[in-house]
Each structure stands twice: as C-alpha cells, then as structure tokens.
Amino acid sequence: MTQLKKSILQAAVQGKLISQDPADEPASALLVRIRAERKKFEKTGKIKKDPKATIIYRAPRDGEDAPHTFYERLANGTVRDITEEIPFAIPESWEWARLKSLCTKIGSGSTPTGGRTVYKNSGIKFIRSQNVYNDGLLLDNVAYIPESINQRRLGSFVYANDILLNITGASIGRCAIVPDNFGGANINQHVMIIRLCDPGINSLIHAVLISGYIQNLIMGVQVGVSREGLSATKLMEFLIPLPPLAEQHRIVARLKELLARAAVCDAAEKKLTALDAAFPARLKKSILRAAVQGKLISQDPADEPASALLVRIRAERKKLEKTGKIKKDPKATIIYRAPRDGEDAPHTFYERLANGTVRDITDEIPFAIPESWEWARLGDVFNVIMGQSPDGKSVSESMHGIEFHQGKVFFGTSIIAKSNQTTAEPTKIAPAGSVLLCVRAPVGKVNMTDRELCIGRGLCAIQPLAGISVNFIFRLLEAYENIFIKQATGTTFIAVTGEVVKKQLFPLPPLAEQHRIVQRIEELLARVHTLDVGKT
Numbered sequence: 001m002t003q004l005k006k007s008i009l010q011a012a013v014q015g016k017l018i019s020q021d022p023a024d025e026p027a028s029a030l031l032v033r034i035r036a037e038r039k040k041f042e043k044t045g046k047i048k049k050d051p052k053a054t055i056i057y058r059a060p061r062d063g064e065d066a067p068h069t070f071y072e073r074l075a076n077g078t079v080r081d082i083t084e085e086i087p088f089a090i091p092e093s094w095e096w097a098r099l100k101s102l103c104t105k106i107g108s109g110s111t112p113t114g115g116r117t118v119y120k121n122s123g124i125k126f127i128r129s130q131n132v133y134n135d136g137l138l139l140d141n142v143a144y145i146p147e148s149i150n151q152r153r154l155g156s157f158v159y160a161n162d163i164l165l166n167i168t169g170a171s172i173g174r175c176a177i178v179p180d181n182f183g184g185a186n187i188n189q190h191v192m193i194i195r196l197c198d199p200g201i202n203s204l205i206h207a208v209l210i211s212g213y214i215q216n217l218i219m220g221v222q223v224g225v226s227r228e229g230l231s232a233t234k235l236m237e238f239l240i241p242l243p244p245l246a247e248q249h250r251i252v253a254r255l256k257e258l259l260a261r262a263a264v265c266d267a268a269e270k271k272l273t274a275l276d277a278a279f280p281a282r283l284k285k286s287i288l289r290a291a292v293q294g295k296l297i298s299q300d301p302a303d304e305p306a307s308a309l310l311v312r313i314r315a316e317r318k319k320l321e322k323t324g325k326i327k328k329d330p331k332a333t334i335i336y337r338a339p340r341d342g343e344d345a346p347h348t349f350y351e352r353l354a355n356g357t358v359r360d361i362t363d364e365i366p367f368a369i370p371e372s373w374e375w376a377r378l379g380d381v382f383n384v385i386m387g388q389s390p391d392g393k394s395v396s397e398s399m400h401g402i403e404f405h406q407g408k409v410f411f412g413t414s415i416i417a418k419s420n421q422t423t424a425e426p427t428k429i430a431p432a433g434s435v436l437l438c439v440r441a442p443v444g445k446v447n448m449t450d451r452e453l454c455i456g457r458g459l460c461a462i463q464p465l466a467g468i469s470v471n472f473i474f475r476l477l478e479a480y481e482n483i484f485i486k487q488a489t490g491t492t493f494i495a496v497t498g499e500v501v502k503k504q505l506f507p508l509p510p511l512a513e514q515h516r517i518v519q520r521i522e523e524l525l526a527r528v529h530t531l532d533v534g535k536t
Contacts, residue, residue: 002262002266002269004262004265004266005259005262005266006211006212008255008258008259008262009207009210009211009212009255010211010212010213012207012211012251012254012255013207013208013211013213013241014088014089014090014241015090015091015094015241015243017251017254017255017258018247018250018251018254020091020092020093020244020247021246021247022093024093024244024245024246024247025244025245025246026093026095026244027093027094027095027242027243027244027245028095029244030095030198030201030242030244030245031095031097031101031242033198034101034102034197034198035055035101037197037198038101038104038197041104041197046104047104047105050075050100050101051075052074052075053075053100053101054072054073054074054075054098054101055072055073055101056070056071056072056073056082056095056096056097056098056239057070057071057073058070058071058096059071068083069081069083070082070083070085070086070096085239086239087213087239088213088241090241091243093243093244093247094241094242094243094244095241095242096239096240096241096242097239097240097242098236098237098238098239098240099194099235099236099237099238099239099240100236100237102196102197102198102201102205102240102242103194103195103196103197103236104195104196104197105193105194105195106192106193106194106195106232106235106236107155107156107192107193107232108156108167108187108188108189108190108191108192108193108232109153109156109186109187109188109189109191109193110153110156110188110189111188111189112145112149112153116143118145118146118149119143119144119145120143120144120145120146121144122144123144123145123146123147123150124144124145124146124147124149124150124184124185124186125139125142125143125144125158125183125184125185125186126142126143126144126145126185126186126187126188127142127158127164127185127186127187127188127191128143128187128188128190128191129166129168129169129171129174129188129190129191130171132164132165132166132171132174132175132176132191133174133176134174134175134176134210135176136176136177136179137164137176137178137179137182145186149186150186153186156186156187156193157184157185157186158178158182158184158185158186158187158193159178159182159184159195160178160179160180160181160182160184161177161178161180161195161196161199161202162177162178162193162194162195163175163176163177163178163193163194163195163196163202163205163206163209164176164177164178164187164191164192164193164194165191165192165194165209165230165235166190166191166192167190167191167192167229167230167231167235168189168190168229168230169190172218172219172229172230173210173214173215173218173219174210175206175209175210176206177202177203177206192230192232192235194209194235200245201242201245201248203248203252204242204243204248204251204252205240207251207252207255208240208241214238217238218230279531280528280529280531283528283531284525284528285479287521287524287525287528288475288476288478288479288521289479291475291476291479291517291520291521292475292476292479292480292506292507293367293368293369293507294369294370294373294507294509296517296520296521297513297516297517297520299370299371299372299510299513300512300513300516301372303372303510303511303512303513304510304511304512305372305374305510306372306373306374306508306509306510306511307374309374309466309468309508309510309511310374310376310381310508312466313381313465313466313468314380315466316465316466317383317465320383320465326383329354329379329380329502330354331353331354331379331502332354332379332380333351333352333353333354333377333380334351334352334380335349335350335351335352335361335374335375335376335377335505336349336350336352337349337350337375338350347362348360348362349361349362349364349365349375364505365505366505369507370509372509372510372513373507373508373509373510374507374508375505375506375507375508376505376506376508377502377503377504377505377506378462378501378502378503378504378506379501379502379503380502381465381468381506381508382462382463382464382465382468382473383461383462383463383465384460384461384462384463384498384501384502385428385429385430385434385455385460385461385462385463386428386439386457386460386498386501387427387428387430387439387455387456387457387458387459387460387461388427388428388455388456388457389406389427389456389457390404390423390425390426390427390454390456391425394423394424394425395421395422395423396421396422396423397420397421397422398422399422400422400424401422401423401424401425401426402422402423402424402426402429402452402453402454403418403419403421403422403451403452403453403454404419404421404422404423404426404453404454404455404456405419405421405436405453405454405455405456405459406455406456406457406458406459407438407440407456407458407459408438408442408445408447408458408459411436411445411447412447414447414448414474415447415448415449415450416436416447416448416449416453419453423454426454427454428454428455428461429452429453429454429455429461430449430452430453430454430455430459430461430463431449431452431461431463432449432450432451432452433448433449433450433463433464433470434448434449434461434462434463434464434470435447435448435461435462435464435470435473435474435477436448436449436453436455436459436460436461436462437459437460437461437462437477437484437501438458438459439457439458439459439460439484439495439496439497439498439501440457440458440493440494440495441488441493441494441495443484443485443488443494443495443496444477444480444481444482444483444484444485444488445481446474446477446478446481447474448470448471448474449461460498460501462477462501467511468508468511468514469511469514469515469518471518472509472514472515472517472518475517475518475521476506476507480504480506483504484496484500484501484504487500
C-alpha cells in the first residue's frame with residue numbers, strides 16, 4: 001500500500017478525514033444497539049455468551065482541555081484504567097470498542113484431510129489467502145470442495161457481508177468484504193471470518209482493518225515460530241475506533257472518492273518510476289546505437305578509410321592461416337558497394353563468396369553508414385573461437401592449470417572477474433584482449449578478458465585482428481545484444497550457433513575513428529552512471 005493510501009486511511013480512522021456533524025446520533029447509541037443485538041443472538045443460542053465481554057467508556061480529567069481517562073468495565077464488574085492502551089485521540093462523538101464486542105463470530109477455517117486432492121472443479125467455493133485482497137475477493141483460481149465436506153465444516157461457512165482477513169503468510173493482513181451476491185463459501189485455516197452484529201458498519205470496519213493502525217497491530221502480535229500468524233484470541237482484543245453511523249457513511253463515501261484518486265496517482269507514479277528506472281539503460285542503448293551507426297561523432301576526412309583496414313585484416317588472416325594459428329574459413333566473403341544512378345541515391349551492396357559468386361545483399365543491410373566505413377561479416381574480420389567444455393574431471397578449484405569459464409557467472413561491467421575453477425586440460429582458449437560473447441542463455445551478454453582463459457560451450461571469444469580496438473568491438477557487441485537474442489534457438493538450451501555469430505553483419509569504422517568513438521562512449525556512459533547513482 002502506498003504512503004498516500006496509508007495517510008488517507010489513517011486520517012479516516014482518526015476522525016480527521018471529514019468534519020463531525022453535531023446533529024449525528026453519537027456512536028454510544030450505536031454501541032447500545034449492537035450490544036442489544038448480541039444479546040438476542042445469545043438468547044436464541046446462535047452465539048455463545050462471552051464471559052469476558054467488556055464495555056469501554058471515558059471520563060474527563062480535571063480541566064476542560066485535559067485528555068480523557070478511558071476505563072474498561074469487565075464482565076465481573078471490575079473497572080480498569082486503559083488510557084495507556086488508547087493509540088490516538090478520537091472525536092467526542094466517537095467511541096472505542098473491542099472488536100469482539102462488535103461481532104457475532106471471529107474464527108478461521110481448516111483444510112480438509114487430503115488437501116488439494118479433494119478440491120473439485122465445482123461445488124462449494126473454498127476461499128484461501130490467495131483469494132483475499134483489500135479491494136475484494138479474487139476468484140480466478142478459487143478451489144471448490146464437495147458439499148459433503150462443507151457440511152462437516154459449517155462453522156467456517158462464509159456468508160454475504162462477512163469480512164475475511166488473511167492471518168498467516170506473506171499476505172497477512174489482507175482483508176475483503178464478501179459481496180451480497182456471493183452465494184456462500186468455506187475457508188481454510190489461513191483466513192479468518194469477522195462477522196459483525198450490524199452489517200451496516202462493514203465498510204467502516206473494513207477501512208479500519210486495512211489501515212496502518214490495525215496492520216501494525218497485526219504485525220506486532222503475530223504468533224508461531226516457523227510461520228507468521230495472527231490468532232483469533234489476539235484479534236478479538238483489538239481496539240476499534242467507532243464513529244456515529246451517519247458519519248461512517250460519509251467517511252466511506254469520501255474514502256471511495258479519495259482512494260480512487262490515489263489509485264490514479266499511484267498508477268502514474270509507478271509508470272514514472274518505471275520510466276525513471278529504465279531511463280539510464282535506454283539512454284545507454286541509444287548511445288551505443290548512435291555509435292555503431294556513425295552518428296555519435298563526426299567523421300574526419302583525414303582518417304585512413306575502413307577499406308584499407310580490411311585489406312590489412314585479410315592479409316593478417318592469411319598469415320595466421322598459413323602458420324596454422326587459425327583455420328581457413330571456406331565460407332569467407334568480401335562485401336563491397338557500388339553507387340546507384342544519381343549522386344544521392346543509396347548504394348547497392350554486393351557480397352562476393354569464396355567460389356567467386358556475387359550476390360546483391362542490399363536488403364540485408366540494416367542501416368546507412370558513413371562513406372569511410374565498411375560492412376563485413378564478423379567471421380571475416382575477427383578470429384571467432386567457439387567454446388568447448390573440457391572433461392569435467394579435469395576441472396577443479398585447485399588453481400593448477402588455466403582459468404576456466406563456462407558462462408557469464410564472473411562477468412563484470414567490462415572485464416571478466418577471476419573464476420574459482422581451473423582445468424589442466426584446456427580445450428578452447430580465449431586470448432587476452434578478446435571479447436567474450438554469451439552464446440547460451442543469457443545470449444548476447446559480453447565482457448572482455450585481459451588474460452588467457454579456457455572457455456566452455458556457453459561462451460565464444462572474438463579476437464580482433466590488425467589492431468582493431470577491442471573496446472570498440474566490446475561496445476559494438478553490447479549494441480548487438482538484442483540481435484543475437486532474436487537469432488537464438490533451442491528448447492533445452494537457448495543458444496546461437498557459431499555460424500550465426502560468424503555470419504553477423506557489422507559496420508567497421510576507420511581505425512582512428514574507432515578510438516574516438518570509444519572515448520566518446522566512455523565519457524557519455526560516465527554521465528549516465530551519474531544519473532543512475534543519483535537515484536539511489
């Protein structure tokens with residue numbers, strides 16, 4: 001419950017929500033009628049006489065402005081001063097009463113032998129704590145019990161106008177009024193029935209029960225070691241502030257109006273809070289998106305173009321392939337563009353495959369990039385190393401061997417932290433200065449490594465060539481997280497394949513521009529972090 005709702009309810013139960021009307025019949029007269037009604041029920045045997053029934057009254061202290069002294073007369077005639085128990089002042093026309101003095105029943109139910117196995121798809125509704133909410137009963141998942149079981153539990157049968165209160169578990173204190181057209185039900189041991197002598201005061205008593213005053217009492221008198229719980233004995237003794245009946249109707253009407261407004265304010269606040277919480281993450285995504293599209297900084301015509309960088313990358317790949325350090329990719333391609341008719345017309349993009357075939361891939365290009373940039377496949381520009389888990393027997397915490405990572409458990413903000421596992425029989429090695437990409441759920445998460453690691457099936461390493469900025473690749477792949485997520489498949493394990501990673505199109509800026517982009521990203525993300533920290 002929000003603070004605004006709490007304040008409204010607390011003002012209501014203290015007589016501060018609306019002004020009092022001297023013409024109202026005082027609450028003392030209402031209490032006289034309620035006591036008379038209880039006696040009728042006792043005489044007819046519908047309820048047992050309470051041997052501990054009490055009457056609370058007040059007497060003025062010396063001096064007109066002095067607070068009252070409150071007394072409680074017990075059933076045996078003894079009178080005791082309970083002034084110290086009174087939690088707050090109430091108007092002159094109001095009265096204090098024990099909850100039990102207003103009720104014909106306060107009691108919980110029980111779960112039938114067999115529990116869920118006896119529940120049916122129809123029959124008598126069986127109310128559990130998950131059905132009871134402050135704004136009413138939620139019956140979407142209500143259980144049913146057969147009439148035969150209900151007949152053995154008539155003491156916990158629920159009627160229209162009963163108040164139901166959750167007395168155990170995380171939902172303790174939730175409270176609902178049973179509507180007129182309800183049709184009856186039964187309850188389990190986690191729910192308490194509060195049946196009032198006068199159903200006309202239901203709405204006011206419900207407001208008192210869900211107020212911060214009573215909720216704090218509930219939390220303060222719970223019993224049970226292993227689970228939260230509120231006993232009927234404790235609940236009966238709660239002090240209830242009782243306004244005149246006419247004032248109750250005005251309070252309830254005003255509450256309905258103000259709580260409806262509060263709900264609108266709460267919804268708006270939640271939406272604003274959600275937007276506020278999401279803003280730094282969205283801003284980061286916008287920054288990264290602008291960076292990989294060449295919109296974060298201006299281009300410098302003096303920069304060596306990315307096409308020259310690609311020539312060096314291909315030359316380095318050939319050297320590494322010849323020395324056996326990386327495998328030759330039989331599916332390597334080269335992407336190039338050709339201008340269409342007219343100076344301002346967009347380019348046509350072509351891809352030359354390893355067998356010499358050329359195909360038009362213009363429709364695959366996701367966005368425009370600057371003239372000095374190039375499009376390429378990840379596998380053509382980087383050394384992509386798919387992880388492979390070593391023999392489980394070789395993995396230990398002995399710290400002898402090479403550090404082993406199966407997934408993102410030790411991912412940091414940018415550099416992966418040290419694992420507590422090593423292997424003496426490494427399979428796939430991620431070189432220092434490479435980017436680690438999660439290829440199993442959570443797909444798309446990235447980190448960098450500043451040391452050699454053995455990587456399992458949950459990761460792949462992307463090793464830059466020809467001096468490409470590892471920090472730029474890290475930020476590029478951060479921006480691509482959702483792209484990899486969309487391409488993930490599988491039922492047991494959601495994952496992306498090595499083929500998907502290698503075939504991913506990405507934009508390559510000139511080398512000098514890569515460093516400037518990274519510098520600008522870091523500056524902007526530092527400001528975003530300041531915004532995020534400022535909220536806490």
